[in-house]
Amino acid sequence: MWRAREVPGLPDGFRFYDLRHTGHTPSTRSGATLRDAMVRAGQSSEKAALIYQHSDEERQREVAAGLDDLVRAERAKHHTDDRAHHREESSAG
Incomplete structure (x- = not known):
């Protein structure tokens, strides 16, 4: 993973996992339903999807x-x- 961070110049502490939070919140703010967000993130449970949505x-x-x-x-x-x-x-x- 270090190379995936190094090539684009991402900081050492950057975690790709955090992109789920970044992706879920704007998608639902744009009008996507919870189901839409789940499909986009490849999640099968609403509980998992809700973890990544923030208000x-x-x-x-x-x-x-x-x-x-x-x-x-x-x-x-x-x-x-x-x-x-x-x-x-x-x-x-």
């Missing part, structure tokens, strides 16, 4: 923003529906 503060902010967007969209939709319903009731009366 940092940036990802948690992205998830929170996505949830916020969904809630706001639903509220806006219901608000629009309520206004239309009230207009129908007003014109029928």
Whole structure:
């Protein structure tokens, strides 16, 4: 393995094994499902795949923003529906 590290100039402490962590996290952040990540890494168990996925503060902010967007969209939709319903009731009366 030393030659595989030496030729591209990788540090002595570099472990190719660590690339699983590097690969899993961005793939799931890009929209890959757990099953997609498992296939890409050649893993057969979800437990093994989850070991290599990480969630940092940036990802948690992205998830929170996505949830916020969904809630706001639903509220806006219901608000629009309520206004239309009230207009129908007003014109029928």
